[in-house]
Amino acid sequence: MKKAYFSISDNRNLPYYKMMEASLRKFDKETPLILIDDAKVKQIGDPHFWYRATPIITKALLKDYDVVCHIDADVLVLGNLDHIWEGDYDLAVTYNSNPRDDKMYPIRLLDIHPYNYVNNGFNVFKSKAFIEQWLKLCMSDHFQNFQMREQDLLNILIYYFSESFGGPYKVKFLDNGPKWHNLASKGYTPYTKMVDGKVILPKNNEWPKEDKQLVAYHFAGGFSSAKMKYRLIFPNDVIQFIDTLVKP
Amino acid sequence: MKKRRELRILWNSNSPTSNSGYGIETRDLLYRLAKDGWQIAISAFYGVQGGPTEIAYPSHLNSQLRGITIKHYPVMSEAWGSDGMFFHGRDFKADVTFAMQDVWVLDPNYLSKIKNFIPWSPIDKEPLPLNVIEKLNFAYKIMCFSKFGYNELLKNGFSATFITEGTDVEIFQPRDKMEARKKLGVPQDVFLWSMVGANKENPPRKGYQEALEAFKMFYDKHPEAAMLFHVQQRHPGGFPIKEYANYLGFAKRVFFMDDYRSMFMSTSDTIATEYNACDALLHPSQTEGFGLGIIEGQASGKPVVVQRCQSMPELIIEGKTGFAADTLYKRYTNDLSFVNVADPKSVYECMEKTYKILKDDGKKVENDCREWIVANFNIDTLVREKWIPFLTSLQDELLPLPLTDKKESSNINLLK
Numbered sequence: 272m273k274k275a276y277f278s279i280s281d282n283r284n285l286p287y288y289k290m291m292e293a294s295l296r297k298f299d300k301e302t303p304l305i306l307i308d309d310a311k312v313k314q315i316g317d318p319h320f321w322y323r324a325t326p327i328i329t330k331a332l333l334k335d336y337d338v339v340c341h342i343d344a345d346v347l348v349l350g351n352l353d354h355i356w357e358g359d360y361d362l363a364v365t366y367n368s369n370p371r372d373d374k375m376y377p378i379r380l381l382d383i384h385p386y387n388y389v390n391n392g393f394n395v396f397k398s399k400a401f402i403e404q405w406l407k408l409c410m411s412d413h414f415q416n417f418q419m420r421e422q423d424l425l426n427i428l429i430y431y432f433s434e435s436f437g438g439p440y441k442v443k444f445l446d447n448g449p450k451w452h453n454l455a456s457k458g459y460t461p462y463t464k465m466v467d468g469k470v471i472l473p474k475n476n477e478w479p480k481e482d483k484q485l486v487a488y489h490f491a492g493g494f495s496s497a498k499m500k501y502r503l504i505f506p507n508d509v510i511q512f513i514d515t516l517v518k519p
Numbered sequence: 520m521k522k523r524r525e526l527r528i529l530w531n532s533n534s535p536t537s538n539s540g541y542g543i544e545t546r547d548l549l550y551r552l553a554k555d556g557w558q559i560a561i562s563a564f565y566g567v568q569g570g571p572t573e574i575a576y577p578s579h580l581n582s583q584l585r586g587i588t589i590k591h592y593p594v595m596s597e598a599w600g601s602d603g604m605f606f607h608g609r610d611f612k613a614d615v616t617f618a619m620q621d622v623w624v625l626d627p628n629y630l631s632k633i634k635n636f637i638p639w640s641p642i643d644k645e646p647l648p649l650n651v652i653e654k655l656n657f658a659y660k661i662m663c664f665s666k667f668g669y670n671e672l673l674k675n676g677f678s679a680t681f682i683t684e685g686t687d688v689e690i691f692q693p694r695d696k697m698e699a700r701k702k703l704g705v706p707q708d709v710f711l712w713s714m715v716g717a718n719k720e721n722p723p724r725k726g727y728q729e730a731l732e733a734f735k736m737f738y739d740k741h742p743e744a745a746m747l748f749h750v751q752q753r754h755p756g757g758f759p760i761k762e763y764a765n766y767l768g769f770a771k772r773v774f775f776m777d778d779y780r781s782m783f784m785s786t787s788d789t790i791a792t793e794y795n796a797c798d799a800l801l802h803p804s805q806t807e808g809f810g811l812g813i814i815e816g817q818a819s820g821k822p823v824v825v826q827r828c829q830s831m832p833e834l835i836i837e838g839k840t841g842f843a844a845d846t847l848y849k850r851y852t853n854d855l856s857f858v859n860v861a862d863p864k865s866v867y868e869c870m871e872k873t874y875k876i877l878k879d880d881g882k883k884v885e886n887d888c889r890e891w892i893v894a895n896f897n898i899d900t901l902v903r904e905k906w907i908p909f910l911t912s913l914q915d916e917l918l919p920l921p922l923t924d925k926k927e928s929s930n931i932n933l934l935k
Binding site: 371457458459460461462495496497500502503504505506 | 627630657659661673675678
């Protein structure tokens with residue numbers, strides 16, 4: 272199976288990309304990480320590129336790779352990611368929110384439960400057909416009608432057209448297992464701790480109900496002044512661990 | 520082993536000469552750190568104007584700190600020192616800039632440029648106002664000085680370092696009550712409550728109206744009762760304390776430290792005399808990020824009536840060193856949070872309980888108050904056990920030494 276990660280980063284985000292790259296390489300030294308930088312974005316020349324970049328780039332990469340993982344530049348990789356490639360699926364996705372984050376940044380789309388809404392910052396794709404349909408929607412008149420553009424359309428495809436609803440696509444929800452990969456832990460990171468070299472968010476009365484290992488954490492939130500400032504949101508033992516991860 | 524003291528620290532707050540709560544804590548902490556060899560300058564956005572100057576620790580206070588000086592930078596154009604943190608920090612070649620102040624007042628245009636900004640800030644509202652969250656996002660690390668603040672930050676996804684405020688237990692200690700009253704000109708035969716605080720706004724943050732209404736109920740039962748006010752920051756928009764006492768009919772039972780002396784001439788020794796002159800303190804503030812007077816009073820052996828909200832309950836041992844009054848209602852504020860208005864009847868009931876434990880065994884109350892503060896809020900202990908390890912760790916982090924040149928390893932043990 273030929274696999275690759277890709278990330279899209281303009282010059283402003285490059286320092287974050289470097290941190291993400293360094294942390295990823297602590298766990299995976301071999302899988303290619305493809306950077307779509309400012310020059311490539313200009314070459315593509317799509318005025319709406321930043322709002323439909325994932326299907327555009329994924330479509331191109333699936334010509335050369337069997338499976339690709341889109342990882343945002345403002346993600347810190349905190350654990351081994353070998354498991355994300357495994358299994359029979361068309362796309363593997365991760366969640367956007369949780370009880371605390373939903374109070375701060377509520378996102379509502381149709382009747383999709385806010386905790387089930389998928390975030391586009393960390394996803395894995397195998398199906399060319401899925402990407403083709405997603406991209407066509409992103410190029411259609413529907414595109415401008417959705418606040419979160421490609422991310423909203425991704426959620427519509429998942430929650431109306433996947434196998435569970437009689438559609439063609441097999442969707443794997445990576446966060447449903449013992450590991451979290453994106454924003455499901457946002458707001459709860461101060462409660463994490465290091466256990467046997469892993470970043471663990473212990474179960475509690477609020478969230479989550481089972482112990483979870485954070486294998487990736489997505490800062491998100493646009494150009495926030497807190498971007499990638501892990502010292503503000505993790506406890507000391509985890510900070511010391513991340514210090515070692517982000518070193519080149 | 521030689522102490523490594525290479526970290527250059529700029530501290531943005533009130534000048535120690537200002538005698539505000541911030542100024543006093545800044546004095547008690549920073550002169551001790553300077554004595555330990557840390558390179559410190561103060562950006563005094565309140566208390567110093569004109570140009571930089573070296574200011575010595577007040578010679579009449581703690582003799583252990585006599586002769587130690589700290590460079591003070593003046594206020595610039597921006598009232599809360601945002602510009603000073605940037606420009607003074609650059610001049611001082613600061614490696615880290617602490618801010619002991621409210622963060623919501625700070626200018627984000629400067630915050631984004633400040634090198635390693637660390638707020639040690641009051642968190643005094645629940646929920647945490649958005650304008651506080653926005654400014655905290657500019658920090659390198661976040662520190663707070665109350666458990667209430669620590670927990671509010673946790674609820675908002677922040678992992679803060681908690682180091683409580685402390686007080687100088689040499690300056691604030693039990694002394695002869697009658698001597699203190701004689702010195703201040705307060706009658707010897709009164710049961711005296713005192714309030715020390717700023718009076719800058721109306722409704723008053725320090726809860727003067729609720730305190731006066733509670734005192735009225737207490738005075739009706741105890742005609743020997745009196746109140747002493749020390750307002751160290753006065754503003755034309757403040758609460759009319761004297762006038763309201765007159766309206767309630769007990770103006771003759773209320774004593775005031777002279778405004779001029781309160782605002783400009785009262786260092787901690789004067790406050791300590793006032794605490795020693797009184798029987799107990801009233802401190803039912805509507806918001807408190809800490810409440811320095813609560814621990815100063817107890818260090819002087821006096822119980823304190825506080826309100827059961829924010830940082831205040833954690834500063835007393837309820838039933839032994841003070842009592843916490845209930846909140847009557849919460850007032851919604853422009854920052855989309857609340858201030859708590861104390862229930863005057865509950866404040867009064869706490870005053871009665873305080874009166875009773877003092878009458879039952881005043882010496883035990885004095886000892887309990889003193890021991891509680893010496894054990895938990897002694898600034899010397901906090902500097903030695905919390906601040907120096909924290910700064911040593913920060914120094915290692917910001918100015919790492921080659922592995923072969925470790926002079927002093929940090930051994931940090933903070934509530935995280």
